[in-house]
Amino acid sequence: MDKSWIKLSLVPQVGPQRFFDLIEYFGSAEEVFKTDRHELKNIGSLNDNLIEEIQKCRDIDIDVYINKVTSMGIKLITYNDNEYPNNLKNIHYPPPVLYLKGNVELLDGMNIAIVGSRNCSYYGSQIAYNFAARLAAAGFTIVSGMARGIDSMAHQGAISANGKTIAVVGSGLDIIYPRENKELYRTIAKSGALVSEFPLGTEPLKQNFPRRNRIISGLSVGVLVVEAGVRSGSLITAGFALEQGKDVFAIPGNINYESSMGTNNLIKEGAKLVTSVNDIIEEYELRIDLKEKIENQRVNNLSEGYKKILDYIDDKPISINSISNISGVSINELIAVLNKLVLLGYIKELPGKFYVKV
Incomplete structure (x- = not known):
């Protein structure tokens, strides 16, 4: 972790583009702070206000700031760290510093x-929830x-299926926005990942969200737009996805509703029309290099108890009595587990209470 990178990222007015421009010009973040005011003025792109901010941040005790961050259970990852996600390495002006609460390994997974x-x-909320769960x-x-x-419905849907979810926010990770998502924030921090490029104390300002959107698309192999008007910020996310070479999917909506005009326009412009979850799943299962990655994540999403039962089921039909005898789990307990595995699409129930893996 390069502490000087973290310090430079704290300078107001230094976004990702200016950050990397400064690194390129000076050779390192440390050199930026070693340069005096007179020399900084010779750089045409730096105005007096920005130079003043750089001078102020020079005296920050960065160790105090880092200790504050880590004491809150937040991990700092700079662009050159091994843990920095490959999914973000090649996007246009990647975040120089990431703040993360949760499982860092999810950032390079099969993400949608x-x-x-x-x-x-209500229609849009249910589509988001159900698609996320499936x-x-x-x-x-x-x-x-x-x-x-x-x-919010997408995050909740994933959680309902014992799946994983990543929330990329437009504020510091010490600020929960919107406030009603306090419990959702805590749940994602425990079983998924919360991500931000913004320092502690950053309020959820309007201009933060387009920046946040490029990270959402950057972490993902594809973006599904469920319901969006013509001015929806989700269309910015779709635009970033196209720029990054990612897939864009869209749910068609009622042509009379303004809330569907954005998604319908995306379809007209070439986004893949989606009417079922299988439209997306099949898109990636056809890609041999991704199929194994998907399957590994699918099994890892299960709790240990469900994995144990799933291990006893393969492509040869097995009865519930046989599973009970092998596993030592009672029939009554097994019924609930097997029904859940069927619902989630891991196994199929055959006549006579026999089961096979899908």
Whole structure:
């Protein structure tokens, strides 16, 4: 972890583009702070206000700041660290520093973003929830922005299926926004990952969210837009996805509703029309290099008790009595577990209470 990178990222007005421009010009973040005011003025792109901010941050005790961050259970990852996600390495102006609470390994997994309107319809909220649950059960990690509406429903759907989810936020990780998502924030921190590029104390300002959106798409192999008007921020996420060479999927909506105009326009412009979860799953199962990765994540999403039962089931039909005898689990307990595995698409029930792996 390069402490000087963290310090430079704390300078107001130094976004990702200016950050990397400064690194390129000076050779290192440390050199930026060693340069005096007069020399900094010779750089045409630096105005007096920015030079003043750089001078102020020079005196920050970065160890105190880092200790504060880590004491909150937040991990700092700089661009040159081994843990920095490959999924973000090659996007346009990647975040120089990431703040993470949760499982860092999820950032380089088989991730699908689900985004859409904050003011969504009941139809949109149910589509987001159900698609997230089914995709999570199929082995994908669900990425979204923890905003009201579609984002929150996508996170909740993934959690309902014992799946994994990543929330990329537009504030510091010490600020929960919106406040009603406090419990969702805690759940994701325990079983998924919370991610931000913004320092502690950063308020959820309007200009932060387009920056946040490029990370949502960058972490994902594809982006599903569920419901969006023509000015929805989720269309910015779709735009970043296209720029990054990612897949864009869209749910068609009622042509009379403004809330569907954005998604319908995406379809007209070439986004893949999606009417079932299988439309997305099949897209990636056809890619041999990704199929094994999906399957590994799918099994890892299960709790140990469910994995144990799943291990006894293969492509040869086995009866519930045989599973009970082998596992030592009672029939009554098994019924609940097997029904859940069927619901999540891991196994199929045959006549006579026989089961096979799907």
